[in-house]
Amino acid sequence: MSTDQNQTVSTEAATDPVNHEPETNDSPPSKSSGWAVFLFFMIGFVGSILSGWILFPELLYSKKDQPIDFNHAVHLDVVSDDCESCHYFRDDGSFAGMPDLSSCIDCHEEAQTDDPEEIKFVDEYVTPDIEVPWLNHSKQPDCVFFSHSAHVIGADMSCESCHGDIGTSEHTRVYEENRLTGYSRDIWGYSISRLGKPEAGEPKPMKMNDCAKCHKEETGHKGACFQCHK
Amino acid sequence: MKDKNAKRYGMVIDLDKCTGCGSCMVGCYSENNVPFKADETNKLDSINWIRVYKITNNKTYPNTEVCYLPMPCMQCDGAHEGHSPCVSVCPAVATDYDYDTGIVSQIYTRCFGCRYCMAACPYHARKFNWWDPVWPADMEKYLSPNVSPRMRGVVEKCSFCFHRYQLARDKAYLEKREELEENEYQTACAEACPTGAITFGDLNNKHHAVYKLKNSPRAFRLLERLNTNPKVYYLTSKSWVRKAGDNYLAHEEPTKIKNNIKEHH
Numbered sequence: 001m002s003t004d005q006n007q008t009v010s011t012e013a014a015t016d017p018v019n020h021e022p023e024t025n026d027s028p029p030s031k032s033s034g035w036a037v038f039l040f041f042m043i044g045f046v047g048s049i050l051s052g053w054i055l056f057p058e059l060l061y062s063k064k065d066q067p068i069d070f071n072h073a074v075h076l077d078v079v080s081d082d083c084e085s086c087h088y089f090r091d092d093g094s095f096a097g098m099p100d101l102s103s104c105i106d107c108h109e110e111a112q113t114d115d116p117e118e119i120k121f122v123d124e125y126v127t128p129d130i131e132v133p134w135l136n137h138s139k140q141p142d143c144v145f146f147s148h149s150a151h152v153i154g155a156d157m158s159c160e161s162c163h164g165d166i167g168t169s170e171h172t173r174v175y176e177e178n179r180l181t182g183y184s185r186d187i188w189g190y191s192i193s194r195l196g197k198p199e200a201g202e203p204k205p206m207k208m209n210d211c212a213k214c215h216k217e218e219t220g221h222k223g224a225c226f227q228c229h230k
Numbered sequence: 231m232k233d234k235n236a237k238r239y240g241m242v243i244d245l246d247k248c249t250g251c252g253s254c255m256v257g258c259y260s261e262n263n264v265p266f267k268a269d270e271t272n273k274l275d276s277i278n279w280i281r282v283y284k285i286t287n288n289k290t291y292p293n294t295e296v297c298y299l300p301m302p303c304m305q306c307d308g309a310h311e312g313h314s315p316c317v318s319v320c321p322a323v324a325t326d327y328d329y330d331t332g333i334v335s336q337i338y339t340r341c342f343g344c345r346y347c348m349a350a351c352p353y354h355a356r357k358f359n360w361w362d363p364v365w366p367a368d369m370e371k372y373l374s375p376n377v378s379p380r381m382r383g384v385v386e387k388c389s390f391c392f393h394r395y396q397l398a399r400d401k402a403y404l405e406k407r408e409e410l411e412e413n414e415y416q417t418a419c420a421e422a423c424p425t426g427a428i429t430f431g432d433l434n435n436k437h438h439a440v441y442k443l444k445n446s447p448r449a450f451r452l453l454e455r456l457n458t459n460p461k462v463y464y465l466t467s468k469s470w471v472r473k474a475g476d477n478y479l480a481h482e483e484p485t486k487i488k489n490n491i492k493e494h495h
Contacts, residue, residue: 093405226333
């Protein structure tokens, strides 16, 4: 039944000259259309690359300043034990990381200079006894175990080999936080494509692959999962 | 990957000393952030890294005897070292064998919850998180930062308190030592046991207590004939307990069977 109807319809269409009319209305292709297509393709192509490499990182990372503009260079000049003067190992082998107020208070009970940042530090944190909420550029996810003593003491690595030349910096860097993961941009590394190597003095990227690569080079194998995971 | 200083951490549990008090389980729960529910009556749902089973000799009074059997992860070597049943089936490499310590890992962020490892494990050592953990009141503040809590949809298991090994190693590095002392790395269950039934140490190290205990005539391992080569040994003086440790036929006598199973050293 339905086949019969379809046949009838198609025969009617074939015999009806009006139905062919729209095809003849097509305009002939213009001579410049090849270039136009190429131009629009390139605009789109370059645009997508630029948005991926420039706009996307701008959108992906929020920028925060440290609570105090800390001057590492000034401190490194007056302390006796280099980085370990403030970033020390505890007796049980764990690493203290960012110093707490009790480490600062010996010198900074009162402001020693006219530096507005130091005055701010004393007024807002030391006097009311509030810990400074430093933003940690190297903070790893909760599932990661990292042993500073294995690297700094066991493997005799310098702080700079991962953290860059932070000891001579006079100002804190802007802390960039990944809006999706909540981790610091230092973990992924500053190159969004992760191509190329960071320049001397810059912090190294700290993703799992970066750890595994170095472990492979230095120890011959990447290591078991539990070596760095918990 | 294996170097000559490799350890082979293992456990010897003296079933003659175990009273079934459950201290090892409590110690493990608090050490490893093991989640629990308000209602734990359905034991099939329970998550525990060490679990005390109760077995009996199936005889009527007055001949009834009871034995309590604490079971952590057996950290199997497998037929050859590194071929643990769970490790060989995991499609995500979420569990691997650490040749330096002989400990089988479980990486929760890597696991996607297919539960092949649970099917492969002959000891029910692995548990699945059907729900996100919910900690009562402000108990979250008491969680250990050394063990990452697990999320819904992943498998977890005993790690022989690997974080304690890591922390002990940290101290050793600071003191420029290569080797750990026996008492520097002990599992939470071994420390919690009030009768001293659980002994923990390096099975390869002559100076560790486990080295001698594992060679005791009372020693046996669970499902030994499967060739899983577990690193958890049990001690018992009772033949029915030993017989419960594997699927023996009625006429078979465990102590008389030559198992033909080699142990890795």
